[in-house]
Amino acid sequence: MSYLTSPSLHQQVFSLDHGAWIERLATTDNLLIIQDLDGVCMGLVKDPLARVIDLDYVEATQRFDGHFYVLTNGEHTGKRGVNGIIERALGGEQQAQSGGYYLPGLAAGGVQWQTRDGQIFHPGVSEAELAFLAAVPQKMGEHLRQFLRRRLRDGDESELEQAIQATVLDNIASPTANLNTFHNLLGHQREVYADLQYAMQTLMEDLLRDAAHQGLKGSFFVHYAPNHGRGPDGKEILWFGEGDESGTTDFQFMLRGAIKEAGVLALLNRYYADRTGDYPLGSDFSVRQAPHSHGELLELVIQNFDPALMPTLVGVGDTVTSVVLMEDGQPVAKRGGSDRNFLHLIQAIGQQFDTGNLVTYVDSSGGELKNRRAIKLEDRDGTTVVTAGPGDPRDGDDPLVLNVVFPGGYQQYCQAFQAAAARRN
Template identity: 65%
Template sequence: MAFSATSVPLHQQVLSLDHRAWVQFLATTPNVLIIQDLDGVCMELVADPLDRQIDLAYVQATQAFAGHFYVLTNGEHTGTRGVNPLVERAWGGHDQAKAHAGYLPGLAAGGVQWQGRTGQGSHPGVSAAELEFLAAVPGQMRAGLRAFFQQRPGLLAAAAMQQGIEASVLDNLASPTVNLNTLHAQLQAAGDRDGAIYADLQRAMAALMTNLLDQAAQRGLGESFFVHYAPNRGRGADGQEVLDPGTETESGTTDFQFMVRGAIKEAGVLALLNRYYAQHTGEFPLGEGFSVRQAPRSLPELLALAEAHFDPARMPTLVGVGDTVTSRWSLGTDGQPVVQRGGSDRLFLQLIQDLGKRFHRGNLVTYVDSSGGQVKNRKPLKIGQHNGLPSVLEGPGDPRDTTDPLRLNVVFPGGHRQYCAAFQSAAQQRVQST
């Protein structure tokens, strides 16, 4: 249980609603580095990414943290469904966004797509052959979806089926994705109340992803790609992510992302720290050409790499912000508890928490409740009262999962609007204090 205000430092709190202290922390900490997810954090989660909007006031607020703010997303900066078109629309066009250095800097596509403030971008560590293979993936995704519905004639009207497929295939350059949110809603409206057809669709998309991996291997790219499920149930014994079948009320895994191997958010944290050190010290601790593809994949190895190369005296205090953290508790066939922990933001937030302990910094893990959007795969925070004050009774995970190592220090139950308002307040105060 968490309280609205306490004398305990924020980084030692769990599920705190003390947004005033959070704002003051961002506004007054000189050597701070904010690493923030995008969808569900600073914009509403919607079924079709083309319907997203981003507030110009928020985008402008990020400029108050110039040199101290990066995004880290599995989505992309560029392309028709990237974030850049949203930013440009907010500014009033590409020229205005570039003139104001108004793009969001940081890593996209899990860490293999870099962008600076003026929108200049690159794909560090990705080969031309890999980009060529990725370019053909969206077409196969569309074909796979069409084949699924052709095998079930009459399930959806032809126009609805075509609209659903077009909304579902995200033709991202470095992380082509099938997003089933629109089709999930269409299937429910068509009578799939128990989710059986949707579950078949999930399995069909998982099979398609396996087929794409096999094709890559046949072209000598067997070590180039992996599949990311969002949300997921953590990793299985084979190290692969476990698909979340959902429930009658939750859609479970909606995003099937075909990604470049090594493009994992936790590795992106070190890549961003490498750039942060270079910007503030003139030197890249991990080398100027370092990319997430060179990073180890386990949290202990990433921590060891950080300890070996980053000067503790120059280590910033990190603030991680995300909205996708899950856990599910159940009893196994042997009667023993089984916990599956997942969510695309979990491990990058966990690494930020662990770096704080290892480098003796008060790093903050921030969680934004994105359950109020159109996407029905988020568990809302449970809010109640304690001693007459608002408090969080349950977080986003299973309340029976009492040993989760990830501690969400500060939470925003009001979603992206509440978070953006607090962020903008912190930006204003930071500008006034300089």
């Protein structure tokens, strides 16, 4: 098969061989690219409304039609959705729809499906759940106002209100409080910013209790991004940044089951159906029906997907964290990041099915946000090599292997992606 052009790329760590990566994407017939968005094909910015996307990149995704899907915790729709960014770049909704410019795939962690022409569906989501979610943004805004009245009595009211408007993301399926703007405003007041993180965490817990009282117990969960992995209770661990680091900035109230690793199965299910007419997991399968553990997800793939038809998967993300802390005198690695688990699952599927899957990492530390550790490069005898990845250098046994890295950020990644698209039949 054509992917053997670079037989060992999937066995490499921190490879900078972008030529081999381009070759793999350009020449592999049975290929499925699963890609995150923010920080990968767009720069990370404090205000999500300021995001822009390169139309050359969007057009390149069309060359991979049927072989490319997005998988994001953001959303397609809404004033802060990716669709609006594309429409503004093109000059209107009609141009985006008629030209098939919308990015196909899963948003809101996997519960919002979109086709290339912009049709939106929420598989497995009830009207009662959507109604509860619709009221969350207003509660987030009021919670922020109450906090600011207590802690910043002398603040400029118009400036703070503007910050609140930039912070509350009124997504349909994953309403979010994004604290990037407040980190910028409160950067010199570390204690106040940390208290704000605590306040948003408290609100998330209150919302979960409110949902339970309305008969929606178990319908939702909270996603923190970036995070320090999950604790023994399965809940994600809030990250309080140090120094200039912002730590956890996104507090997302999400539908239960909306985890990216489950989205990998949903996309594989559709990919097989497009080629065979049959859905290995059933035509009504959604992420909300999937198990949550890495082992159970992998076993579901092994049991249901024909190995002879398994594509080479290329996972692309930018949010992978780890930090080593001392607990009871022993070093303990806390691993997280919203892209970690879906990339790890893609890696494991490749190992199980021997398909040469590639884990691709885009360094987004050069953006406006201070919550990413930059890849470190060094020149050795005229050759540039990676000396440290995005994780804690003391974390020596991280099971996730980043095969190919783009230290030049989303610009470098998009250039390589477009080069692969230009060569693909």
